[in-house]
Amino acid sequence: MSSRDVSWLQAARSRDRQVLAEIYDQLSPELFRYAYRLLGESNAAEDIVSEAFVRFLQALEAGGGPQDNLRAYLYRIAHNLAMDTHRRDAPVEREDVVNLETMPASDNPAMQAEERISQAQARQLIWRLTPDQRQVILLKFFQGLGNDEVAAALDKPVGAVKALQHRALRSLRRMLQQEHGWGVEGDR
Amino acid sequence: MTKDEQSFPPGLDALRAVPERDPTRAAAGRQAYLKAVEEMKSPVSSAGAERHIGWMPTIRKERSPMFSFARILIVLTLALGGTGTTAAYASQSSLPGDPLYGVKLALEDLRLDLTRAPEQEVLLLEDLVETRLQEIGAMVQQGMPINPQLTARLENHLRLALQQTAQLDDPLLIQTMRQIQIRAQEQLRILQQLQANAPSNQQDVLRQTEQAILRVRKTAEDAIDDPATFRLRLGNERPEDAPEQPDLTPGQNDGGEVPNGPGEPQGPCQECGGGPNGPNSGGGGK
Numbered sequence: 001m002s003s004r005d006v007s008w009l010q011a012a013r014s015r016d017r018q019v020l021a022e023i024y025d026q027l028s029p030e031l032f033r034y035a036y037r038l039l040g041e042s043n044a045a046e047d048i049v050s051e052a053f054v055r056f057l058q059a060l061e062a063g064g065g066p067q068d069n070l071r072a073y074l075y076r077i078a079h080n081l082a083m084d085t086h087r088r089d090a091p092v093e094r095e096d097v098v099n100l101e102t103m104p105a106s107d108n109p110a111m112q113a114e115e116r117i118s119q120a121q122a123r124q125l126i127w128r129l130t131p132d133q134r135q136v137i138l139l140k141f142f143q144g145l146g147n148d149e150v151a152a153a154l155d156k157p158v159g160a161v162k163a164l165q166h167r168a169l170r171s172l173r174r175m176l177q178q179e180h181g182w183g184v185e186g187d188r
Numbered sequence: 189m190t191k192d193e194q195s196f197p198p199g200l201d202a203l204r205a206v207p208e209r210d211p212t213r214a215a216a217g218r219q220a221y222l223k224a225v226e227e228m229k230s231p232v233s234s235a236g237a238e239r240h241i242g243w244m245p246t247i248r249k250e251r252s253p254m255f256s257f258a259r260i261l262i263v264l265t266l267a268l269g270g271t272g273t274t275a276a277y278a279s280q281s282s283l284p285g286d287p288l289y290g291v292k293l294a295l296e297d298l299r300l301d302l303t304r305a306p307e308q309e310v311l312l313l314e315d316l317v318e319t320r321l322q323e324i325g326a327m328v329q330q331g332m333p334i335n336p337q338l339t340a341r342l343e344n345h346l347r348l349a350l351q352q353t354a355q356l357d358d359p360l361l362i363q364t365m366r367q368i369q370i371r372a373q374e375q376l377r378i379l380q381q382l383q384a385n386a387p388s389n390q391q392d393v394l395r396q397t398e399q400a401i402l403r404v405r406k407t408a409e410d411a412i413d414d415p416a417t418f419r420l421r422l423g424n425e426r427p428e429d430a431p432e433q434p435d436l437t438p439g440q441n442d443g444g445e446v447p448n449g450p451g452e453p454q455g456p457c458q459e460c461g462g463g464p465n466g467p468n469s470g471g472g473g474k
Contacts, residue, residue, distance in 0.1 A: 015225070015228055017222075017225055017226070020222075020225045021218075021222060021225070024218060024221050024222075025218075028214075028217070028218070029209070032206075032209055032214075033206045036206045036207070037203050037206065042207060042209070042210060042213070043213070046209070046210070046213045046214065046217055049217060050217045050220060050221065053217075053221045053224075054221070054224060055414055055416055055417075057221075057224050057225065057228055058358060058415070058416070059358070059362075059412075059413065059414065059415070060228070061228055061358070061359075062357075062358030062359040062361070062362050062415065063359055063362055063363070064358070064362040064412045064413065064415070065413070066413070073413060076413065076414075077413070077414050077417070080414060080417045081417070084417075084420065118202055119202040119203060119205060121202075122199070122200045122201075122202045122203045123203065125200065126200070126203065138203075141196050141200075142203060142204060155406075155409065155410075169195055169196065169197070172197050172200065173197050176197050176199045176200075180199060
């Protein structure tokens with residue numbers, strides 16, 4: 001638990017408006033990216049961000065909410081919401097048209113089209129993992145959370161997170177190999 | 189590059205690309221959030237807690253077929269006076285298979301039917317869980333096999349307790365879930381004692397009961413975090429630990445091990461780095 005989270009939560013419980021706004025400003029962009037990576041649709045990602053923060057306020061008002069790790073708490077709520085959205089809308093594969101020109105070259109999938117699968121295909125693979133494995137992969141490799149924070153988000157010990165990561169990577173490599181021809185390079 | 193990053197399949201890097209947020213949409217979301225913050229500080233009316241907030245309780249416990257019988261029984265008990273009361277009292281220490289055990293269950297069902305407030309019913313159901321545990325303990329002590337209907341009834345009490353809790357508004361739900369967590373802790377302690385004394389052929393039944401209580405404790409934790417999702421999932425009758433549906437087209441076999449389900453073994457991990465202070469403990473790269 002970071003000292004920032006402690007002070008944020010103390011202030012949030014006393015309904016400090018400035019801090020509650022700061023929490024939103026600091027955490028909503030990364031929650032948006034997380035939701036987008038899960039769903040591939042900006043409007044749905046914005047809905048999830050909004051709903052996650054509303055749930056946070058409702059929980060605070062009811063005397064509940066996160067006890068320690070606010071960031072992990074919001075990721076957990078966002079993941080639950082994304083799961084429900086995906087389950088509801090699963091038959092339709094939606095994908096925003098990403099403006100490639102505005103993206104950094106290293107993040108530009110068109111620049112690496114020959115060696116990378118599409119975002120929609122990657123997302124499909126991610127959704128074939130178990131919910132816990134999916135969370136570990138996205139939170140750790142895409143959102144940049146540490147093992148402790150991922151463990152807090154999943155409410156599991158760090159050791160369990162490492163085991164989930166191991167199994168998820170193995171599954172992903174196997175799927176990539178079988179369905180997209182990835183072999184030796186990806187199978188380290 | 190960390191060991192974790194090296195082990196990550198680069199084929200998935202496409203997911204790193206995320207478009208810029210729509211400024212209008214993002215601003216509207218922020219505005220709505222700040223408005224909700226304002227409303228937290230100054231409720232519209234002092235009767236806020238009593239206002240309908242869009243969700244009406246629809247889940248009711250199933251009426252037991254024993255209800256009519258129990259009503260007759262209570263009337264008979266009242267009519268017979270001392271004799272009936274004595275029988276009802278004597279039934280309290282009965283165990284499955286005893287002649288008076290049916291009376292005991294009928295009285296419990298009657299008490300449940302007569303309890304109207306969901307939070308009271310949850311407390312009663314938690315009491316009944318502990319009654320079932322006491323019965324299991326007595327049977328273990330007497331070397332009797334544990335009746336599967338007994339554990340099924342215990343699990344039904346747990347399920348009904350969650351359903352009743354879902355009917356409460358957020359503050360009461362959170363308060364009740366905290367009580368359920370405490371009770372679950374105590375129930376697990378009792379079970380551990382039973383497991384220590386039970387013969388090996390009874391351990392499976394006890395483990396199954398332990399799992400049911402652990403699931404309730406986890407559900408309570410999640411519900412405290414997010415009451416709305418708890419209600420939604422309970423309303424959909426979807427267990428918290430239900431695995432994802434495999435995303436396979438008919439006739440296609442992914443040949444992989446997914447989905448593994450929540451009970452997947454967590455064996456040794458060759459490539460996840462060391463312990464908490466190992467190279468990966470500080471988090472992976474983006």
